[in-house]
Amino acid sequence: MDGTSVKLRRATYHLWTFTASKLIGSFGAQIYSFAISFYILQLTGSATSFAANLICSILPRTLLGPFAGYVADTYSRKRVVITAQVVSTAAIIVLMGISILYGLSLPAIYGTTVVLSIASTFSGVAFTSSITGLVDEDRVQRAMSMNQMSISLSAIASPAVGGLLYGFVDMPVFLMLYAGASLLAVLLESTMDFTLFAVRAEKAEGAPKEKMLDSMKAGVAYARLQPLLMAMIWVALLVNFLFGAVSVGYSFILIEKLKILPEHFGLIEGATAVGALLMSVYLAARKPFKSPLLVSKWGILGLGIQMSLLALPLLILLPYGGMFGYYAILALISGSVIPLINTPLQVYMMKLIEDDYKGRVFSILETMAMALMPLGMVLFGFLYDVLPAPWILFGSSILLILTVFVLLRASVLKSVSEPAVSLPVETAADQ
Template structure:
């Protein structure tokens, strides 16, 4: 069993043992997801079908997020990740069987996306909260950049791998590969210990209910004005960007008259941008005020979508350039935000804070997806990309004139707010085992 070291210089082995297994699993999942989305696109050619698939995947994130986060803060996070990965692997195995027997239907795809989302609702906060306990605080920005680089590499490797697997294997074979890579994520978790935080000391007779824990998380967020504004800004942007990315296969097929190879190329070039942005963030670290990096990234991301919306059908190369720029901006937005939160939010409440934020952000997505499908079927796919670009560019600019947002790091919530939220006057120090 690999135990996390108390020495800052020896945190890499346990952390990256888990991280590597998760990376292999994500590669398989990304390839399988590409294959399933293209299967739906090729079979139906409907924006409404694609939007519905995305909507189904969001339901657990919205409804289960706060509850999952509260339980993640109570349970052993390593066990949570093992259970979540196992659930996803079993679901992929079931779908492989339906493809193999020729009994697959569209609702089966919806079902697998729903189950994957349930697993992710528990796995994501468990992994993020574990990261802040396994990685020294001064290294969190670098790890955030590394995670963004991985995300970019997944965009590069996932779609081409998915397209290649579709050429070499039937769909049940592609799903079998996904099951195999999921096992690579589960295995390391049996051999690596993950430190657990010691929560605030509370009398056993007054142990809070799960709903009390959830309310404590909401109070924690509400007591941080900059975070409230940031979440509100992100919710508005999500309204536009969620359909924009969900309907990308239709943009390739309907506007650029492309095939799976072109879609994989577009997603791969986005991945190249994310890798470049992640490497830049790891080396540069962003502006001294991390929020400046975030808002500039949002603005430039919006400009790239505006240009994309005006790209003629015969200029696919320009579209590649737009997605390259968008990819570079993604780590510059996501990385600093996660570094701010992992470095300032108390570890014993991180599961709740992360999942509540995620649920609030995705709360608007079902409405935007419900509207985007019919609107793009009626007005054309490019209209939505223009709207998304204008909204992002505007929010990126306006954000610089909102003091709570610009001062989010200086006014970060702390242990005193946590103590007030959970009703403990004197919370115990968090046991992180890594200084």
């Protein structure tokens, strides 16, 4: 058997091991999130306490994204992933010990959420940067699709499993199950070769490591030299900000304005995960798109149109069953559009960005995407209190569509067919 065949067999093993690891980790994390959210609300009855836990999850990811990118590009990505997963496991075990000895408290929960968020940030950036090292180029899209499948399956199953377990087992048992799932993910990841197909620049023996600040500057400079990357960074920033109109308004409109029952609201949300799962299965089976950015562009435009459609039952009187069916179908379509946007975009970026810069560029994208989310939630929360919901959704929809037409205009997409601009491997201080 020749070396190429051995590598391809190994890549197939990586494909399934990667998927299993992500499924186990995502499933455990979502069940934990479900249980902790329920526990906080039962313990305090306060939406503020619940929101504080969300902030403890979002803020570290936003602040530490650039550092995670530097670490992923400077050190062994496999070591970063495994270390982060071990830290997550240890944090859950410590919280389990506290719950057995003293009982759970809000400071202990918040502290654990911060640690888990930090570990997830480093692990996520390192894992994403390693996809092209784990599998061959022809199966990058399949790997990204199977990752989305894992997330969607977890989103569908975890509320049901979490609700069942929460009614029958104590919190320490919940935490023990999560710790066990996290440990199993560590064992799976330890068997993978993260450099099977990687092409990282060779560094001279004993050469000093680039300083963190210089390394971050080099990552920003690399992105700035590629107009397409900068366009995608701005799209991510503005789309996530404008989508705050949906994040804040979705539950407000369905539950408060239209009086959708909680069990039906849960089914509508489940339809989103089902749509994402079906589209991910399709993307995993089909060949890579010839024009991935064009597919993503039209997907974002579709999402902008769906944003305005959310307001339609506020303007046109529908029977209860009609409203439920309308939003369930809209959720199914919306869920299917999200992988259609993300997967081609991520596959293209995997191939565009040099391996030595992947960690920093992906961390910049994640940081920028999340940077305006808290501001967007606060702003749209205020707007929903003072303006009619249809105005907000229609206005945000128009701005989102204009953003895509301006930032991903034909002249920018044309640069896809041109060679990518590369930045020499040097410190920003040398420029």
